[in-house]
Amino acid sequence: MSRLYILILPKGVGWCILAALGVVILLALYHNYPLGLHALSLLHQEIVYDVMLDAGHGGIDPGAIGAGELYEKDYVLDIVLQMAAILESRGLKVGLTRDSDRDVSHLVSEGTRHRRDLLGRFKLMNQAQVGMSVHANAAKDSSEAGAIVFFMKDSYLGERYAQLVLEELAKVQVLNERAPIPRSTLLLLKARPPVVLVEVGFMSNPADLAKLGDPQFRSALAQRLSQAILHFWEWRHAEQSELGPQPLQQP
Numbered sequence: 001m002s003r004l005y006i007l008i009l010p011k012g013v014g015w016c017i018l019a020a021l022g023v024v025i026l027l028a029l030y031h032n033y034p035l036g037l038h039a040l041s042l043l044h045q046e047i048v049y050d051v052m053l054d055a056g057h058g059g060i061d062p063g064a065i066g067a068g069e070l071y072e073k074d075y076v077l078d079i080v081l082q083m084a085a086i087l088e089s090r091g092l093k094v095g096l097t098r099d100s101d102r103d104v105s106h107l108v109s110e111g112t113r114h115r116r117d118l119l120g121r122f123k124l125m126n127q128a129q130v131g132m133s134v135h136a137n138a139a140k141d142s143s144e145a146g147a148i149v150f151f152m153k154d155s156y157l158g159e160r161y162a163q164l165v166l167e168e169l170a171k172v173q174v175l176n177e178r179a180p181i182p183r184s185t186l187l188l189l190k191a192r193p194p195v196v197l198v199e200v201g202f203m204s205n206p207a208d209l210a211k212l213g214d215p216q217f218r219s220a221l222a223q224r225l226s227q228a229i230l231h232f233w234e235w236r237h238a239e240q241s242e243l244g245p246q247p248l249q250q251p
C-alpha cells in the first residue's frame with residue numbers, strides 16, 4: 001500500500017523560499033555577482049573533474065610581459081599542459097580552463113571581457129575537487145624574484161595544500177615569500193574546492209625570465225607542482241576518510 005506524503009509549509013515560509021530562490025537566479029543571470037553565480041553553481045554544477053588546472057591569461061591578454069616580448073600566458077600554458085599529462089598518468093581526471101592560446105570569457109555572457117574571463121575560470125574551478133591557477137609575476141623592482149603561493153584566507157585545507165605546493169616548489173625555484181600567503185580578495189580562491197594560485201617566478205627579473213625560457217625548468221616546475229597536487233590528494237583522502245580511499249596509479 002502506498003501513501004502520498006505532502007509537505008505542508010506555513011504560507012509565509014513558502015513565499016520566503018520562493019523569493020530567495022528568485023534572488024539567487026536573478027543574480028546568477030546577471031553574471032555580475034560571483035555570489036549569485038557561486039550559489040547557482042552549488043545548486044547545479046556537478047563535480048566532474050578530480051583536478052582543474054588554470055593557465056593564467058590567454059588570447060588577447062598576455063599577462064606579464066618579459067623583456068623581448070615574452071609572454072606569461074605562453075609559459076604558464078606550457079607548464080599546465082605538462083602537469084595535465086603527469087596527473088592523468090596517475091589516474092586523475094584533469095580539467096583545463098584553457099588548452100590553447102585563448103581566454104575563457106566565452107563561458108559567461110555579461111560583463112567586461114576581463115570579468116567574464118575570471119567568472120568563466122571560477123565556474124570551471126567549481127567542477128573539480130581541487131584546483132590550481134598558474135601564473136608568472138611582474139614587479140617594478142626587477143630584483144624581485146622567486147615563487148609565491150596564495151591560498152584562501154582562513155581555509156584550513158587551502159593552507160595545508162599551499163604549504164605542500166611551496167615545499168615542492170622550493171626544490172626547483174627560489175621562494176619570494178617563505179610561507180604561503182592568505183588572500184581573501186582573489187575570486188578563484190573562493191571556489192568550492194581548495195584552490196591555490198601559484199606565481200612561479202617574476203617575468204621582470206632577468207634570472208627568473210631566463211629560467212622560465214628554459215624548457216627543462218618548466219618541466220621541473222610541472223613535475224613539482226603535480227607532485228604537490230598528488231601529495232595533497234593522498235593526504236586529503238587519508239585525512240577525510242569519508243571521501244573513501246582513492247589510490248593513485250603508480251608512475
Ligand SMILES: [Zn+2]
Pocket residue numbers: 056057063064072134135136137
Ligand atoms: Zn598572471
